[in-house]
Amino acid sequence: MSLMSPNILLLSIHHKYARMIFGGDKQVEFRRVRPRYLNEGDLILVYATSPEQALVGVLEVEKVVEMPPKKLWEIVKDKAGISYECFQKYYENSQTGFAIFFKKPFSFDSPIKLEQLREEWSDFRPPQCYHYLKDKEINLVQSIAKCDILSRSEKLKVYQTELLPQS
Structure with missing residues (x-):
């Protein structure tokens, strides 16, 4: 594991699927385009789309798998939270x-609505595809959510452990 803190990806997810993720019924998110720097231990900040329009929680990336859709379905069907027909249509x-694939979905005590986000993060726009957060944006979200988002990553825990002086 490299000596670095996790990347944090802001991802828009359909409100129905965001609910399923945080309810435990969906353990994998599908994309047609791979987020470039997303690896094990990185974090996904979930923005639930309309009508919710809010940041709802954080996921830790377990792994990202790339393969032809027919093969992919075989390994995701029990975790997909969608029918084979929906999967086929999407791909x-x-x-x-x-x-x-993600683990440890963590939902905020209360969703951070779009209006509040725009009040405190003046140039906030829900991502069409995805957006990697800068340190300033991470600090802002942690402040608004009253939550240490970075502590949700095993990668950061390993990073902090490796930095501790050895006795």
Whole structure:
């Protein structure tokens, strides 16, 4: 594991699927495009789409899998939270599918609504695809959520342990 803190990806997820994720019924998120720097131990900050329009929680990435959709379905079908028909429709005409497996979904005590986000984060826009957070944005979200988001990552715990002086 490299000596670095986790990347934090802001991801828009359909409100229905965001609810399923934090309810434990969906353990994988599907994408047609792989987020470039997303690896094990990185974090996903979940923005639930309309009508919710809010940051709802954080996920830790377990792994990202890339393969043809037909093969992908075989390994995700029990964790997908969607039907094979929905899966097929989503990946229609796609040669490659990406599945982001995650662990330890953590929902905020109360969702951070879009209005509040825009009050405190003036240039906030829900991402069309995804957006990597900068340190300043991470600190802002932690302050608004009253939650140490970074502590949700095993990668950071390993990073902090490796930095501690050895006795």
